[in-house]
Amino acid sequence: MQEREVMDISLKDLSKKLEEFAKARDWEKYHSPRNLLLAMVGEVGELSEIFQWRGEVDKGLPNWEESEKEHLGEELSDVLLYLIRLADICGIDLGDAASKKIVKNAIKYPPKLF
Numbered sequence: 001m002q003e004r005e006v007m008d009i010s011l012k013d014l015s016k017k018l019e020e021f022a023k024a025r026d027w028e029k030y031h032s033p034r035n036l037l038l039a040m041v042g043e044v045g046e047l048s049e050i051f052q053w054r055g056e057v058d059k060g061l062p063n064w065e066e067s068e069k070e071h072l073g074e075e076l077s078d079v080l081l082y083l084i085r086l087a088d089i090c091g092i093d094l095g096d097a098a099s100k101k102i103v104k105n106a107i108k109y110p111p112k113l114f
């Protein structure tokens with residue numbers, strides 16, 4: 001895949017890739033809402049372990065090894081991918097839902113008040 005394509009990839013593209021991944025392995029039977037939620041929470045745990053015991057971390061992670069950043073990227077991706085798959089299996093358009101939620105947040109927290 002070209003770098004440009006990767007940069008522009010959408011939630012819908014990722015969702016389709018995840019569907020194909022599960023189909024190709026006959027794993028659709030395992031991808032129930034509850035299983036996907038638990039898998040995502042497990043990955044949140046793995047993500048948390050990266051930050052565990054390190055104290056506060058500077059933005060941009062200036063003192064981290066490249067391998068540590070790569071590991072972080074992988075765990076962030078696992079959380080995102082299970083979240084996208086969970087939304088898809090539940091029949092939720094995540095891009096649409098998230099866009100609507102941002103609008104709702106802005107109404108709830110008007111900028112001039114903060």
Ligand SMILES: Nc1ccn([C@H]2C[C@H](O)[C@@H](COP(=O)(O)OP(=O)(O)OP(=O)(O)O)O2)c(=O)n1
Nearest residue numbers: 018021022027030043046077078079081082085
């Ligand atoms: N039934 C499954 C199992 C895995 N995956 C995909 C989604 C995640 O992106 C990744 C998770 O794979 P692992 O369970 O092997 O977890 P890790 O990659 O975190 O490996 P490890 O737990 O060994 O660090 O694979 C999936 O879609 N459905």
